[in-house]
Amino acid sequence: MLDTVSVATADPDREQPWADLGLKADEYARIREILGRRPTSSELAMYSVMWSEHCSYKSSKVHLKQFSEIPQETAAGKMLAGIGENAGVLDIGQGYAVTFKVESHNHPSYVEPYQGAATGVGGIVRDILAMGARPVAVMDPLRFGPLDAPDTHRVLPGIVAGVGGYGNCLGLPNIGGEAVFDETYLGNPLVNALCVGVLRHEDLHLAKASGVGNQVILYGAKTGGDGIGGVSVLASETFSEDGPAKRPSVQVGDPFMEKLLIECTLEIFAAGLVSGIQDLGGAGLSCATSELASAGDGGMHVDLDRVPLRDSTLAPEEILMSESQERMMAVVEPDDVAAFLAICAKWDVDAVVIGEVTDSGRLQIDWHGERVVDVPPRSVAHDGPTYHRPFARPDWQDALQADAAEALARPATGAELEETLLRLVASPNLCDKSWITDQYDRYVQGNTVLAQPSDSGMIRVDEDTNLGVSVATDCNGRFAKLDPYAGAQLALAEAYRNVATGGATPLAVSDCLNFGSPEDPSVMWQFAEACRGLKDACLELGVPVTGGNVSLYNQTGETAILPTPVVAVLGVIDDVTKRTPSAWAAEGLAVVLLGETREELSGSEWAHVVHGHLGGLPPRVDLAGEKALAELLRAAGPGAGLLASAHDLSDGGLAQALVECSLRHMVGAAVEVDDDPFVALFSESTGRVLVTVDPDDVEALLDLAEQHGVAAAVLGATGGDSVIVSAAEAPEPLFATPLLEIRSRWMATIPAAMA
Template sequence: MTDAPDPEQTPAPASLDTVERAAGDPDREQPWADLGLKADEYDRIRSILGRRPTSSELAMYSVMWSEHCSYKSSKVHLRQFSEIPQETRAGRMLAGIGENAGVIDIGQGYAVTFKVESHNHPSYVEPHQGAATGIGGIVRDILAMGARPVAVMDPLRFGPLDAEDTSRVLPGIVEGVGHYGNCLGLPNIGGEAVFDPTYLGNPLVNALCVGVLRHEDLHLAKASGAGNQVILYGARTGGDGIGGVSVLASETFDADGPAKRPSVQVGDPFMEKLLIECTLELFAAGVVAGIQDLGGAGLSCATSELASAGDGGMRVDLDKVLLRDSTLAPEEILMSESQERMMAVVEPDDVAGFLAICEKWDVEAVVIGEVTETGRLEIDWHGARVVDVPPRTVAHDGPVYERPYARPDWQDGLQADAAEALPRPGSDEELKETLLRLVASPNLADKSWITDQYDRYVRGNTVLAQPSDSGMVRVDESSNLGVAVSTDCNGRYAKLDPYAGAQLALAEAYRNVATGGATPLAVSDCLNFGSPEDPAVMWQFAEACRGLKDACLALGVPVTGGNVSLYNQTGETAILPTPVVAVLGVIDDVTRRTPSGFRAADEAVVLLGETREELSGSEWAHVVHGHLGGRPPAVDLAGEQALAGLLGDLVGVVTSAHDLSDGGLAQTLAESSFRHGMGVEVRLEEVHADPFVALFAESTGRVLVTVPEEGMNELLARATAAGVPAARIGRTGGDQIVVDGRFAVGVAEARDAWSATLPAVLG
């Protein structure tokens, strides 16, 4: 334990804005607008308190009622996720929406917790630290549930690859993700890197973490038990991140960047590593009654949420908080989003043991308050009261906006402009050139320039990682129980039809988990959209939420939690609606997972699923024609469910499985060949009558598998029983990709084109 300042020795300054003073000078002008509050919100705060707020109370309400922390524009739409049964078809939820992260029972006494969140605007302002602290924050969310973090993922979105600002933000973001995760010793097992002009000036940095715990180790964020002590431990509180993500993520960027640029948080992964090990030992010692990480809104969030979720009362001596900067005012301490901090509620008899464990790990800890029965959050500064509020009004009962939304006038015209009418390759040579052009396009090209900066195999339990369809980690080394995770979203599909776009994101992630042999269990989401003050954007958001809810009901997978990121636009240009969906699945034995590349010659190549003439929103339309219009591929959730069940039944029968998505069959053939340098020869008439459609359509619910000749009959029988179309389309072997006798391209030639794109631009 580190000695805290003695408030009796340092009296409060006479100018301090105390509760008593706030009651006596109701007309004092306050900078509520500068802190992001609206006039009616400020009036509501005054009504709640029966007086004007103190400057410290104003700071707390401003950050906790920000868009980022309060979800005030999205709550009305997110509530429908509660309609989804919490019992999954293969497990049960132990904790869900409202906690730091969702927790799912996976059997054998184990549970996993996972969540995906955004750190978009900070990563534009300061790419390295913005991305690094995004990883740090999501890891602490997982830790706070009582779990050991075991893996991370990073779905990323950027402007055009060759844009000047992409060259500024992309390397820094990748470096930040890699530096922080590598220092923590956490494998990065997957993610995405997508390029589109709408993300120019507003990159998306979404971060996911997976943690593992035993059922009995589950911890929740609540402060119960009058007299229990409140302990702040970890890094000291500094001036970095004051206002931070809570304000920065709650406004629109203009052409020159954000209108306000609060200091972006600064991360220290080595401190976080100590904090992880210290916290896990505290859990094992049984000295934690409640816990909360300090992320967005810092102490304002931790104190109000813990008190609100517990018995409703807490008293804090703010001047006991250990500082890196002694000049910080109480308002700044409450708003600081300094990283690597946790808050625990500890029974009095356990305080000494708690502090001893912190000292062992060289983690500073100090008792700053206690749980009370007052129903109030009371915060003192050098003996003077600066906060006296009902904690629920800060943490949970903030504004709820039913913002107007309407289908935009341009939507009909957009959907009418179908890509199916665009000029297509006419000759076999043009088909070959199209394949080579697409595999080298930024969205489909090799992403190892990015992923090679991440340690994908540290800890020794990574089973699958990029470029596999999903990431997979072993949970138990004796039984080989494991989990698989995939994150997906095609923003072009969501622009064409946000309802279907969200379902397509879920369907792809669900399918990717199943291709490895895992059973999909649960969903976390990160809903990235433009300004909620634009009715068209709010319509997109509402439709995406409705689509995701309906798809989860159909597939039997609950939403365990997630994140909403709004105001993602530069000036009047909103990003593509980007509802990133993460799906987690369980696999009983990771040694029996299904890999994703062609491994051996003379195996049958079988396409599962049906190919239709669906080209709108496709990578072909985007790359070749710069076109976005029409309707996205049709969603068949029953077909996806049948396909996933079949893929589980085919574990041990098929030797590889790779889903078809962006780029269609052509991209899947190429990626499957690149993995081990194994060629393939295919016939397209079994796929579709039009060779171009067969190669480049992006119909969903399709997976390419390989099977030895002796397993072919069993595969076809199981596919028939599952009601999944299955067509034998070729055979592996050689060193070329041979298409229907129409053209052939060397695997090495195509791989060179695929591999060269990012290094050619990024160095």
């Protein structure tokens, strides 16, 4: 055999394009040290994508490792697989487990909005599938620039169509997410995608290549030139004013092939034909081969000639770097290969044996009779560079926090309060999002219990027992800018609270940490503080981090995005028929506010929309209070059946919660607030939920609240066709705004902008 590796050894001084592939000089030197020679071009390609920021977490892993300090088995539940696997897996009882994860596809979605978003959904679905689970639902936390910006008009429709088009074709309900607008996301939208899967305990599969002689099978779509170096290069580059610094082709998705791949893979699992499996996402074959080998017996041989190609002109480097979608790699015992291939043929899925597990301790890849790769697999997959990047609290942070919103001019009269409410409900972040969510199928498969615009999404897992799971994603980037430690905790607290409002018990966390350039010490400080805050909050709330994603270099020129640590919380509910709706549907119910309201306006939607202001400190974090509130919501909801509805208070405060609850079924409410109506209506203090109960159950709810140490105040009652707000002891209401007027403003914003 001709040996390209031997040629590399004999020709040590040949210049190689390591810098063009995104490697640093010291990284290239380290590769040469590991190999004891210069790398071949194929090896250089593999190291470049696997040591990229997206795949190696080289700037973030020193901070991420603290999540391992959180106990994996808590009072809420047990983790069956966690950080380091394709996705975390949790025991939810009755022999069932769920797996969930949230990841980013930010930069590809800026370059090519439809395909970037679509393949983001496809990739996270395959991560869930690789754990042995059937994917059952998706969610999409999104961030865009200003709604009226031309580039937002370019990216938003394509991204939404990509998320909806791919998920709808797969037959997966989209049960939640967010759409947030801020000028810092202009030129750098965030497309985070989450998937939930369900499996029996015995169906759990892990990504490892074990068993010498076992066969390595590549199956799914053919490998093409799309996405060569794709996300692994894009995720390590900032965007300039003129667009991405590098434009590798964005992956092209085929959801119909993915649907075949899902059903084919699930049948293969059911037949017990797989000893290890991995999806092909970022870094493609480079990732799948090296990660499977390093997590197994440590050796693998691959014949690259056997890889089915859509483009016969691809060089071996390009085949190894291609991020073509809808591909999986399985490790199969020799006696099971025929049965494996037969199932693939049944589903019209291409499948080819491309290699085998060895005891060499090396990943060895041949192409046209030459050995083009001979490396220790762990050095590619797990032993990449670790950066201890400098980080420091920025010199502008103190001034930012000193500029509190409490000093801003505020409305005083009833008419001014009403106009403020109407202005806020029509603002991009608080307005109706159905222009987006109506493009998603929320109820396909028939197991969706809650979906947008509910506080959380909920899916029935077992049709006989009605066991279910609930998921919510949240993050307020303005809060994280003001205080990244508290901002990450507030993101967790809101998602935790949203899961609890439906009556579920929060179990675990997945996160997608979106930040600017790690080469900026201020950004790295934000990242470090957010990780520390999230870890501390998870410890206090008793919820482990099961895994997640880091997305860095999210900035345009010198402008970094708001630090956006998106947190997803998954919870379990024993009987979905006892869930608590997010909005009231009947008249004559008592409206009760749970939790304390403080004068906390910094970082609020009011400050943002009315004054264009960002400064001060975010709302105070009270994790003990959040835990007590969640326990109360479960006790009063599924436990006692007292609650007719429960809606958390967050962006926009009490005013927004009243609007959203009233508009859902066009049933209004009349409430009375304290002697500072503005603070009562627009403060964004956390740890608060607006609930309704039958008047006969008010005392029982108040007693339960007292037992749990949660403040509770009866505000009024539901009914009528207006939102009516009065001040304590005032003879006349401050305002009485018809629901039809509120709805017309609330619903008009995005359709008008997109027209």
